[in-house]
Amino acid sequence: MIIEADSIELTYGLKKVLNSVYLRVETGKITGLLGRNGSGKSSLFNVLFGNKKAQNQHIKVNQKVCTKPLYISKRIAYLPQTQLLPKHISIKNAFKLYEVSLELFTKDFPDLKIEHNNNVSRLSGGERRIIEIYLILKSNTNFIILDEPFNHLSPLYVEKFESLFNEEKQHKAILISDHIFRPILRLSDTLYFLDKGNMKLINSENELKDLQYF
Numbered sequence: 001m002i003i004e005a006d007s008i009e010l011t012y013g014l015k016k017v018l019n020s021v022y023l024r025v026e027t028g029k030i031t032g033l034l035g036r037n038g039s040g041k042s043s044l045f046n047v048l049f050g051n052k053k054a055q056n057q058h059i060k061v062n063q064k065v066c067t068k069p070l071y072i073s074k075r076i077a078y079l080p081q082t083q084l085l086p087k088h089i090s091i092k093n094a095f096k097l098y099e100v101s102l103e104l105f106t107k108d109f110p111d112l113k114i115e116h117n118n119n120v121s122r123l124s125g126g127e128r129r130i131i132e133i134y135l136i137l138k139s140n141t142n143f144i145i146l147d148e149p150f151n152h153l154s155p156l157y158v159e160k161f162e163s164l165f166n167e168e169k170q171h172k173a174i175l176i177s178d179h180i181f182r183p184i185l186r187l188s189d190t191l192y193f194l195d196k197g198n199m200k201l202i203n204s205e206n207e208l209k210d211l212q213y214f
């Protein structure tokens, strides 16, 4: 699967956030997106997912122009920056809802001692985020978008997800952004940097330094 977004122009009032943005995501690759706060990463994700309509946008899937929001196809899953799961759903039911195996999750995260009948509201911020990332990652979709998944996660769990992402990319197109950027650098087969509305393809860590990202 190849997803291409081209000539994305997004303006809020007088403020231009995305300026003729191009982005390509494909199965077998992890595509990373970095950018300073407020640079437009979440806005771009929302345009791709179909939550937001840009003033100008061309989105193609396997070279076919898509006029309908991608979320309608059910081939896409999106982890927003904010909480994904409702507070009052039980952990067991959340896995049922996303048709993801709770048994496999327990094998992947044996140290997490979570009572499966408890509601999401009884999880810590990090525990909740681990479950949310896992549900999106293992969902039966071809294209996943993750906005700041690693927020709240301790280093060991970030590492664990790095290996799960590398497994899952074999049959999924993955687009990911995070301010915890070292894992993004390690994971990304293709890396973009969004700066003042413009998208730049990044080939080395030094380029990010030159752009004063860090």
Ligand SMILES: Nc1ncnc2c1ncn2[C@@H]1O[C@H](COP(=O)(O)OP(=O)(O)OP(=O)(O)O)[C@@H](O)[C@H]1O
Pocket (backbone or CB within 6 Å): 012, 017, 035, 036, 037, 038, 039, 040, 041, 042, 043, 044, 081
């Ligand atoms: N609905 C909106 N109306 C007006 N301005 C908005 C709206 N949503 C976002 N913005 C502005 O657009 C810019 C880009 O926001 P966006 O959330 O896409 O950035 P981001 O790169 O994801 O930021 P961060 O890394 O801080 O989460 C910001 O300046 C923000 O204030």
